[in-house]
Amino acid sequence: MGNLSAFFFTIFKHHKKLNTLQRSKETASMEIPIPSTINGNDSFHPQTSNELSSATSKSLNYNIIHNHNFFNGLHSWYANGCDAFLVSPSPEEPCNRHAVVTNRNEHWQGLEQDITTKILSGSRYTVSARVGVSGERLQGEADVIATLKLEYQHSETKFLFIAKTTVSSEKWENLDGTFTLSDKPERVVFYLEGPAPGVNLLVESVLVLCDDTTSRCIFSEDGNIILNPEFEDGVNNWSGRGCKIALHSSMGDGKILPKSGKFFASATERTQNWNGIQQDISGRVQRKLAYEVSAFVRIFGNNVTSSSIRATLWVQTPDSREQYIGIANSQATDSDWVQLQGKFLLNGSPSKVVIYLEGPPSGTDILLDGLMVKHAAKIPPSPPPVVENPDYGVNIIANSNLSDGTNGWFPLGSCVLSVMTGSPHILPPAARDTLGPHEPLSGRCIQTANRTQTWMGPAQMITDKVKLYVTYQVSAWVRLGPGATGPQNVNVALGVDSQWVNGGQVEINDAYQWHEICGSFRIEKQAAKVMVYIQGPAAGISFMVAGLQIFAVDRHARFRHLKRQTDKIRKRDVTLKFDSSSLHGTMVAVKQTQNSFPIGSCIGRTNIDNEDFVLFFVKNFNWAVFGNELKWYWTESQRGNLNYKDADELLKLCDDNNISARGHCIFWDVDNTVQDWIKNLDKTDLTTAVKNRLTGLLNRYKGRFKHYDVNNEMLHGSFYPDRLGQDTRANMFKTANQLDPSAILFVNDYHIEDGCDTRSTPEKYVTQILGLEQQGAPIGGIGIQGHIDSPVGPVVCSALDKLGVLGLPIWFTELDVSSINEHIRADDLEVMFREAFAHPAVEGIMIWGFWELFMSRENSHLVNAEGEINEAGNRFLELKKEWLSHAHGHVDDQCEFKFRGFPGTYEIVVVTDSKKTVKQFFVENGDLDLPFVVPVHF
Numbered sequence: 001m002g003n004l005s006a007f008f009f010t011i012f013k014h015h016k017k018l019n020t021l022q023r024s025k026e027t028a029s030m031e032i033p034i035p036s037t038i039n040g041n042d043s044f045h046p047q048t049s050n051e052l053s054s055a056t057s058k059s060l061n062y063n064i065i066h067n068h069n070f071f072n073g074l075h076s077w078y079a080n081g082c083d084a085f086l087v088s089p090s091p092e093e094p095c096n097r098h099a100v101v102t103n104r105n106e107h108w109q110g111l112e113q114d115i116t117t118k119i120l121s122g123s124r125y126t127v128s129a130r131v132g133v134s135g136e137r138l139q140g141e142a143d144v145i146a147t148l149k150l151e152y153q154h155s156e157t158k159f160l161f162i163a164k165t166t167v168s169s170e171k172w173e174n175l176d177g178t179f180t181l182s183d184k185p186e187r188v189v190f191y192l193e194g195p196a197p198g199v200n201l202l203v204e205s206v207l208v209l210c211d212d213t214t215s216r217c218i219f220s221e222d223g224n225i226i227l228n229p230e231f232e233d234g235v236n237n238w239s240g241r242g243c244k245i246a247l248h249s250s251m252g253d254g255k256i257l258p259k260s261g262k263f264f265a266s267a268t269e270r271t272q273n274w275n276g277i278q279q280d281i282s283g284r285v286q287r288k289l290a291y292e293v294s295a296f297v298r299i300f301g302n303n304v305t306s307s308s309i310r311a312t313l314w315v316q317t318p319d320s321r322e323q324y325i326g327i328a329n330s331q332a333t334d335s336d337w338v339q340l341q342g343k344f345l346l347n348g349s350p351s352k353v354v355i356y357l358e359g360p361p362s363g364t365d366i367l368l369d370g371l372m373v374k375h376a377a378k379i380p381p382s383p384p385p386v387v388e389n390p391d392y393g394v395n396i397i398a399n400s401n402l403s404d405g406t407n408g409w410f411p412l413g414s415c416v417l418s419v420m421t422g423s424p425h426i427l428p429p430a431a432r433d434t435l436g437p438h439e440p441l442s443g444r445c446i447q448t449a450n451r452t453q454t455w456m457g458p459a460q461m462i463t464d465k466v467k468l469y470v471t472y473q474v475s476a477w478v479r480l481g482p483g484a485t486g487p488q489n490v491n492v493a494l495g496v497d498s499q500w501v502n503g504g505q506v507e508i509n510d511a512y513q514w515h516e517i518c519g520s521f522r523i524e525k526q527a528a529k530v531m532v533y534i535q536g537p538a539a540g541i542s543f544m545v546a547g548l549q550i551f552a553v554d555r556h557a558r559f560r561h562l563k564r565q566t567d568k569i570r571k572r573d574v575t576l577k578f579d580s581s582s583l584h585g586t587m588v589a590v591k592q593t594q595n596s597f598p599i600g601s602c603i604g605r606t607n608i609d610n611e612d613f614v615l616f617f618v619k620n621f622n623w624a625v626f627g628n629e630l631k632w633y634w635t636e637s638q639r640g641n642l643n644y645k646d647a648d649e650l651l652k653l654c655d656d657n658n659i660s661a662r663g664h665c666i667f668w669d670v671d672n673t674v675q676d677w678i679k680n681l682d683k684t685d686l687t688t689a690v691k692n693r694l695t696g697l698l699n700r701y702k703g704r705f706k707h708y709d710v711n712n713e714m715l716h717g718s719f720y721p722d723r724l725g726q727d728t729r730a731n732m733f734k735t736a737n738q739l740d741p742s743a744i745l746f747v748n749d750y751h752i753e754d755g756c757d758t759r760s761t762p763e764k765y766v767t768q769i770l771g772l773e774q775q776g777a778p779i780g781g782i783g784i785q786g787h788i789d790s791p792v793g794p795v796v797c798s799a800l801d802k803l804g805v806l807g808l809p810i811w812f813t814e815l816d817v818s819s820i821n822e823h824i825r826a827d828d829l830e831v832m833f834r835e836a837f838a839h840p841a842v843e844g845i846m847i848w849g850f851w852e853l854f855m856s857r858e859n860s861h862l863v864n865a866e867g868e869i870n871e872a873g874n875r876f877l878e879l880k881k882e883w884l885s886h887a888h889g890h891v892d893d894q895c896e897f898k899f900r901g902f903p904g905t906y907e908i909v910v911v912t913d914s915k916k917t918v919k920q921f922f923v924e925n926g927d928l929d930l931p932f933v934v935p936v937h938f
């Protein structure tokens with residue numbers, strides 16, 4: 001190990017839906033921070049949430065075949081009427097062995113396993129075996145058959161055919177099938193058979209998975225691929241990673257006892273935080289299968305009472321690359337066992353896989369009792385949420401107009417509330433945008449004085465009024481009391497049990513004007529207590545709130561408007577001009593096969609080892625961005641040690657499939673994303689390093705990336721200008737433009753469009769862009785990342801309008817939405833896609849990944865880990881389909897056929913004299929106000 005370039009971040013961003021006060025939306029950088037302690041031996045893995053999976057001890061979907069790839073020899077297998085032995089292809093791959101079934105005298109002789117105790121009648125099982133044939137008596141090819149032998153107490157033995165495949169010598173084939181038993185035999189034996197007598201049958205692996213999504217498939221055998229998981233066999237099969245391991249029945253004068261069983265193990269004499277206890281699981285994990293991991297851990301010694309423990313996979317690929325995959329992360333203590341849980345998926349075929357625990361500071365022992373790694377239970381798809389009487393548009397705040405004094409309100413903390421007059425009578429713009437015509441506000445406001453803490457302000461309990469899974473818009477006017485000085489944040493906060501949710505906030509710099517707060521929120525877990533309160537200004541500053549509105553948003557009502565808008569701004573009149581007058585009156589059908597509007601996704605290097613991922617990607621996207629592979633900390637994690645291999649390979653995939661690529665990103669202005677060696681440079685060396693980064697990257701890829709994010713997140717960090725001066729950013733743009741004039745140069749930032757971050761309002765973004773342009777920066781596009789929660793269309797649209805005045809193309813560059821419920825996630829996605837596609841300033845939409853376990857946010861995937869498209873994915877595909885135009889009719893007497901459609905690739909079908917002719921044509925984007933004329937020759 002030792003080269004960060006080889007690091008692989010499965011989950012490279014972390015974003016929490018419900019934010020605690022300490023880790024609020026505003027303080028979490030939207031992309032992964034680079035570790036502050038990168039060195040040769042230190043590994044870094046962004047944490048996965050420990051709230052992740054609730055399915056732990058239950059296994060709903062695991063391989064019921066024991067020793068399925070002969071890792072434990074021929075244990076559990078039986079060669080019926082013949083012989084079997086194991087071979088390894090080479091000494092280097094001792095784990096990659098297969099069984100040879102030989103001395104066969106009958107077709108039916110083969111390898112079998114008793115699965116009686118694991119089969120339930122009525123459940124469907126999927127069989128997938130990897131088989132081959134060999135031997136001198138093999139003539140070309142032979143059939144291999146999977147069969148079930150069903151023995152009954154009172155009736156004849158039955159044989160159930162499952163699947164057959166034809167295999168030729170020197171080749172491995174998949175034998176795939178399914179079966180369901182309607183009755184319950186006395187004995188059930190699975191076996192592989194088929195080739196002619198004398199031919200050897202080869203078996204590499206056998207999977208028999210229960211498709212049942214209920215818990216009926218739980219068995220005593222737990223499917224764990226970890227050997228000796230409970231340390232009943234001492235520390236056999238375990239080893240120390242850079243440290244020692246030891247077996248214990250108790251520790252600390254008998255105070256520490258095993259969580260279960262008789263023993264536990266410790267990783268001790270640790271000198272690095274990556275030291276720990278490990279097990280080699282090579283050959284026992286399969287690619288493209290999701291595994292769930294669970295362990296009980298605690299820490300001991302060195303006066304450390306609490307530390308995070310991480311489960312990590314170290315993976316070596318056949319071409320000797322190393323990857324570190326973060327699986328799970330839990331806060332462990334010295335006082336009790338804590339459960340560590342997570343999931344992982346391998347895209348490619350690794351040559352070596354080791355799972356280990358790491359994390360605590362040196363000198364502290366990691367204690368482990370029981371590690372489980374097994375094929376992950378399938379999570380059943382979420383049902384659509386049922387919301388009764390959502391009461392769209394109705395304010396849930398009591399006595400909002402304050403006609404009844406401060407009734408319904410209470411002061412949070414020791415502040416003092418009073419009612420005053422003189423506030424605006426009109427609704428704040430964002431509420432007006434959503435609600436349409438509305439009665440005027442009362443002109444009364446609630447004043448909060450005598451505040452001794454920032455969190456003090458007017459509050460209401462709304463527990464019984466907020467409905468689960470409903471998206472609420474928040475809107476209010478706020479003003480600071482006389483004499484206050486800015487900048488002060490004012491925030492509408494939701495206290496949801498012990499968590500804090502941001503309902504929108506605004507930064508105020510004066511004591512005279514009323515300011516709008518707009519935001520949104522949604523609650524997805526039943527809460528015992530929901531409170532709304534307004535808070536934020538420094539202690540001692542009084543403030544006023546008028547017209548607080550919290551109301552459910554009817555998303556579908558807005559979709560109707562957006563569809564009309566989309567037809568108006570995205571479609572174009574097209575005239576097909578036929579060159580033969582004999583075609584007059586002929587029936588033509590026009591069908592769009594591809595919309596050329598840029599819709600892209602983030603991809604990562606290991607994803608492209610998964611052919612299912614690649615298939616979905618190339619089929620559904622025409623643009624790409626690389627999650628980390630082009631970032632400076634990836635291409636040059638250590639000074640002078642350049643790695644463009646990953647980016648090259650990703651770019652090749654794009655080129656091969658006509659997919660355009662965005663270059664993300666040349667620099668990243670947020671401090672904790674900058675690698676140590678750069679942080680340690682003096683001004684002169686940093687200037688040189690910046691110059692070399694620009695020339696190295698842009699010369700290498702000249703003309704190949706159509707966009708660059710030049711300096712990521714400049715509203716959230718200022719690493720480079722702080723060190724190199726205020727003209728640094730503009731100079732980055734200028735130099736990039738000189739090196740590759742063909743690339744469009746973007747600014748790129750987050751929380752621009754959702755009203756929840758005062759550092760990155762549309763107004764501040766506009767000011768920053770104008771400032772850079774004044775310094776001569778050739779800015780060609782505005783990137784809105786779009787990591788959004790509970791989006792409200794008009795709020796997003798208002799941000800787009802404010803940025804739209806600059807006249808630059810706007811792209812959503814990293815869009816993702818998150819909800820536990822796939823239907824709500826689908827709705828969120830539809831809100832964002834429809835708003836973007838209906839807005840004339842938006843010229844492209846990139847999503848930040850789509851495959852489960854390869855997303856930066858939880859509950860944001862469109863495709864499940866093992867390739868199933870979920871409700872959000874289906875919604876995305878439906879939108880893509882809706883955005884294809886079709887038309888049919890007759891060629892008119894001008895020899896023309898006219899229709900209106902989206903730019904992109906079309907097929908035209910013309911039927912003449914019972915001859916069907918199909919041609920392709922392309923409608924260019926260009927000036928959509930002008931009709932597009934296509935000459936068609938037949």
Ligand SMILES: *[C@@H]1O[C@H](CO)[C@@H](O)[C@H](O)[C@H]1NC(C)=O
Pocket residue numbers: 227236237
């Ligand atoms: C596990 O440990 C046992 C006992 O030392 C050993 O016989 C067996 O080969 C080990 N298995 C592997 C895969 O290392």
Ligand SMILES: *[C@@H]1O[C@H](CO)[C@@H](O)[C@H](O)[C@H]1NC(C)=O
Pocket residue numbers: 303
């Ligand atoms: C352990 O920590 C406590 C409190 O921080 C301190 O008083 C004590 O001296 C420490 N003991 C050792 C052995 O470092």
Ligand SMILES: *[C@@H]1O[C@H](CO)[C@@H](O)[C@H](O)[C@H]1NC(C)=O
Pocket residue numbers: 398399400401402403442
């Ligand atoms: C204030 O709002 C209440 C409902 O909360 C309504 O009944 C009342 O008529 C309103 N008063 C005024 C003066 O608008």
Ligand SMILES: *[C@@H]1O[C@H](CO)[C@@H](O)[C@H](O)[C@H]1NC(C)=O
Pocket residue numbers: 416449450
């Ligand atoms: C609130 O503060 C004012 C002075 O700013 C003081 O006169 C008043 O007594 C305080 N009220 C309470 C209830 O503490």
Ligand SMILES: *[C@@H]1O[C@H](CO)[C@@H](O)[C@H](O)[C@H]1NC(C)=O
Pocket residue numbers: 656657658
């Ligand atoms: C890629 O695009 C070019 C030009 O637009 C076209 O000629 C080529 O057939 C396309 N290739 C694929 C694989 O779609």
